Each structure stands twice: as C-alpha cells, then as structure tokens.
Amino acid sequence: MAEFLLICGVGIFVVFFFGFCVFIHELGHFLAAKWRGLYIAAFSIGFKKIWGFKYGGVEYRIGCIPCGGYVDIPQIDATGEPKTEEGEPLPRAKPADRIFTAFAGPLFNILFGFLLGTVIWIWGIPQDTPKMNSITVGYIEEKSPEYQAGLRKNDRIVTFNGQRFYVTWNEFVRKVLFSVGDVELGVKRDESNLFVRYRPTENPEMMPQEKLAYPFFRPRIPVILYPSAGSIAEKAGIKAGDEVVQVDGKDVLSHEDFIKLMEMESGGRPLNITILRNGQKVQINNIIPIPVEKDKGVFRIGVIFSAKLPIAVIDIVKGSPADSAGLRRGDFLTAINGKPIDEAAFFQQSIIESNGNPITLRIKRENNYLDKTLTPKLHKFYTIATQFVFVNHPNPWEQFTTVIDMSYKTLRGLFSKNSTIKAKHLSGPIGIFRAIGITVYRGSIMQGLNLIVMITFSLGLLNLFPIPVLDGGHICLALFEMVAKRPLPAKLVQPVTIVFIALLISFMLFISFFDSARVYYDFFGDTGKALTETTSGKTKQLPVKQELKENDKAPQSPKN
Incomplete structure (x- = not known):
C-alpha cells in the first residue's frame, strides 16, 4: 500500500510541476497581451480541447494531450491578417x-526558475558525493582509453583541460560527456605532476543503450562520517569529519561500499575500521554494529545475479544457503518451487515470502537441469549510527548559469563529430515526465524540484531561439518590422512557418521515439544489471539507469 501511495504521489508531482512550467509560460503571454490590449481568443493547457469555459471574452481550455499549451493571440501571428x-x-x-x-512567456519561466531556485538555495539539495577539488582514481578498467593513456589507480586528478574544478562526481562526469575531442587530465602521482590526454569513447558497461562516453574509472569518494550523539560510532572514537579508508582491510571507494560492508554484510560481528583524520591514518577496532531499529530483516539465499533473463548467477556469498546447496557461478535460475522465473522481481519476492521455509530451485548448468533445495536465511541490517549526507546550496544564479552552460555544450556536441552526444539523447515531454518521476522516486522531492528548475530555465531559453513558431521567431519578425518600417510579406513568412512546424513535429516524433524506447527499456529492457533496494522485509527492483542528475549511484548487481 505504501508503495502504491508513493507511486501516486510521484505521479501527482510530475503532472503538477510539468503542467505548471507550461502554465507559467502561457500566463506570461496572457498577462502581457492583456497589458498591451491585444485580443485573446483562448488560453489552453494541453492540446486537443476536452473541456473549457468562456469568461471575459476568453475561452479557457484543458487539452487531453499534456505536451504543452498555448495562448491564441491572433495579432502577433505574422502569417496573415489577424481575425x-x-x-x-x-x-x-x-x-x-x-x-x-512574445518575450513574457520565456521571462516568466526564468522568473519561476529563480523563485523555485531560491527555495533550493535555502533548503539545499542532496548530492551524490561531496564537492571535490581533486578526484582520486579508485578503480580503472585496464582496456579503457584512460588506462591506455597512462591513468592509474591512486592517481589524483587535479585539473580538467587545464582548469581546476570544485565538483561532485556527477558534475565531473558531465564534463567528460560534454567534452568535444580530446580530454586532458592534470594528474598528481606521488611527487610527480603528469598530463593524461585521451579521447573519451562509448562505455558499453555503464550506458549500453545510450552509447555515451561515461568514464571507465571509478573515483575514491571520500566517505565522511558524522556520528550521532551517544552512538556506538562516537563511543568507539569516531569523530565528525573522519574519512573511512577501509573496513576489515577492504577498500571503501564510495558510500555504497561502506553501506554494503557495514550495514548489509557485517551480520553484527565486530569490525575494524581504518579512518583518515587530519591526514593521518587511525585504526578503530572492534566496533560492534547494532540492528537497524524496527528492521525485521529479509530472507536471502546468498546469490548475486543478473536481471537479464534467463537469470544468471554472478557470484555466491560464502557460507550462504546457496553456497551450502552447491550453486555455482554461471548457473541459470529457471524455476522456483515449480514456477518459471519470468522476471527478477518474481524470483526475489518468492524468496522473501518463503518466510524461511525450504524452496526448490531448478537450475541449468551447461546442458543439464538440476533441482536444488535450500532454506533462505533471515538477513538483518546493522548500523553504527553515523550520517554522511551531502547537501549543496547553489544560489539561483548558479543554477541559471549551469543550465546555460549545459545548453551550450549540448548544442556544441550535437554539431561535432568528436562528441558522443547525439540528437537522440535529447528529451521531449515523455522523457521529461520519465526523468522527473525517476528523480523523485529514487531521490527526494528537493532533487525533483531542482530538476524542475532546470526544466523551466531550459524551456525559457529554448523558446528564445530565433526560429519561426517559437517566441524568439516572433521577436525577430517584430524587430525586422521595427527596423524596416514594414512587415515581411505574409507570402514569405507563411511557407517558412509551415516548413518549420513540420520540422518541429518531425523532430518531436524522433525524440519521442527514443524517449519511449527508454521507458520500455526501464521496464522490459535487457539491462543485465539491476539495483535492488531492500528494507524491512520489502524489496523493490529498479533498473540501473544513469540519468546524470544529482541522485545517481554506482550500479550494483542484485543480491538475494
């Protein structure tokens, strides 16, 4: 029930705020036209009228296609005589x-962005990582262009194309994605200063469906701890600002690593944590995690598997029920308790709902089918009561200039042969709905509002492009009339406008095709990997999709 209410809430958020971005744009046109005494025939949110009423000589409409809106003002139309x-x-x-x-519509979008951006500035938005002025390489693929160019594990990246930076990991990724041609990284290795120059290429592991140049290395993200007052962590000697380096001798490269080792795999046993404090390593031994409050645990069998059908076993947790039953890497899971496994979520839910009773798995090993009986074990989550929430407070102007910068670099990439950014990576209404929904569902309302700010700024800037049918086109035609003291002939404007309308519709259909493909990919795609979130005995499976927004996390394979 809670999951259903969450999905409904996300849906309401998406429809309301996307609709409001359109409404505020059209409201700008409407109020400006009223101010200048122009005739207004209709004010519509959405296309293809399904309901409306007339008041003060203006018909107010609601359309069944929520892909935009319009204010019908015949006197600003340059294609013929207004009527x-x-x-x-x-x-x-x-x-x-x-x-x-014409200018009032984009202006209202930008003003709305500054207003909502002020809320974000005050409250802050959660970040995937802290902002960093250097990035330490925690892992790098040996066949990658970065490795071939000389980048190595533990190298510290301090400049990007000759410029210093202060960014989160996702902001650094965007620098790579939006780059055109070669990238030069300034690197510190021990006492040496090096330069690594390479050409970013498509990363099939991170974004197989998008074919974008996502980096082939993982950073060592500082895991900074802030122990709660009176917590186990504080009593053990952990202080605010301590950075985790290792847990039981295993490197901690990110918050996901720390959560996995501390909360999901510790089992409540004593742990030894190596931290960095004021540049010095400090060893804190025998910290005993406690069960998460109100957590009833979840049943698991100890397999890490792919979401791709047929489900393949990627790894086995030592000492787990799967290990005891003799499951191996490479086994394919085809049925559970006599029922075919047609999706990963069904397999996970069947184990959870077993309540610890024996289950029978049918597996395919090479060309043979085997039945394995095993008993899921109750797994509980543990904590040492620390926090590591990173909150950024970008002011509205920073948010606005970020959108301008991203818009410029996107256009630059679209027209360059040396970029992996293509027209198919742009988003229309379907893609925007999807992006807002995923951001709020996986992240938070504040992250969703941050995306709304980016969308309303983008909507305002896009409409100022000097293209017929857009607000910028109307402004250019009016400016020409002011300078030339006469309007352009309607016989010239009309066919040009028709051509651009056809091009715009074609482009929207093109973008919508790829947006729809992404939605299909989310639910039915051959992802090969999934991100599984398990709490309080409930699980929800989320396809791994790197959206390049602030809530993105490193992909993981699901575990059961």
Missing part, C-alpha cells in the same frame, strides 16, 4: 507589443 474567432478583422499589433508579449 477574431468569428472572422472579424483585427488591427495589426505594434511591433513593440508583439515583442513584449
């Missing part, structure tokens, strides 16, 4: 009135 809906002629609007009216 009312009844066919009565209207005086042509002055160029200044048309400019004010």
